[in-house]
Amino acid sequence: MSQPNSTPTPKLFYTNLNSVRVSVYASIDDKFCWADGWRIDGDVYGPHCKLSDTLPARIKLQDLGAGKSPLSSAIVPDPCPWSAELPATYKVTTNISQKDKLIQSNVQQLAFKTLTTNSGKLQLTDLNGFTKRWVLRAAAGTVSSALSDGGEECRELRLSRIIVDPDTDDYSRATEQGLWIIAVCNPSESTLQQQLDSLSPWPCVACCILPAETDLNNIQQPDDLLLGTYITNNQVVPDWAELIIADAIDPIKFNSRWDSSVIPVIAHQLTSYNNDRNAREKCAALQASLAPRTNYAGYVISKQPLY
Known part of the structure; x- marks a missing residue:
């Protein structure tokens, strides 16, 4: 041979x-x-x-x-x-x-990953083997700002980071210092497989968010990467989506569409915030605005549209 x-x-x-x-x-x-x-x-x-x-x-x-x-x-x-x-x-x-x-x-x-979805929720298993519900709360920003103190405040607040088009340095630092990342990506058709494969090994990536119109028919989806989609207005949820991020502009309309979803739903809101503690308060306010109708898989905020 x-x-x-x-x-x-x-x-x-x-x-x-x-x-x-x-x-x-x-x-x-x-x-x-x-x-x-x-x-x-x-x-x-x-x-x-x-x-x-x-x-x-x-x-x-x-x-x-x-x-x-x-x-x-x-x-x-x-x-x-x-x-x-x-x-x-x-x-x-x-x-x-x-x-x-x-x-x-x-x-x-x-690294060993245990973040999964189950019955419309996110769940995480600890080193003792106990599995419990995990609610995602995150604010858009940079890895550098979140890790300026070694990530201590974000861990205290249980606050994650939304990162648009993160790079290898972001993943490496977040993995080493302990920061969950929601990776918002918009790859071309020719680079989609490569980008998903490159994301999969990093344990800090809670999920990868893709536009709803992304075609994954010829893509081999990595086993250890949760794929989510960003839904606006009346867009149809794609078959490949394992979780959904949707704008919670009107709480009544939001609950009407999403409170019975079998796929985990993360509520998103555009708002202003000047530090991580303030951002965490805004996540709590978003959750309160949608309660007591239901509890969603997460509550995230950003200053600019995700796409």
């Missing part, structure tokens, strides 16, 4: 996440056949967290034996899922070899 032209960075994924253990895997394309001597080894090292003194452990990646392509795994005990309060990450070192000759080494970041 001919030699592959280049060696890719291994794909990392995990399964069976619970409070006791998680199975972490590393794999490469099936053109690198196990039968031709290709192997992956390495280790998972963590957790690493600026807000905790937890000692990291190093767990070896073990080759899983004969198969179509190389696959290795490690069982990580007592995994620590990522959250703004405990932004834990792991470093995964992978070594790709062929017939015992090292070809390539890589170090990648991995």
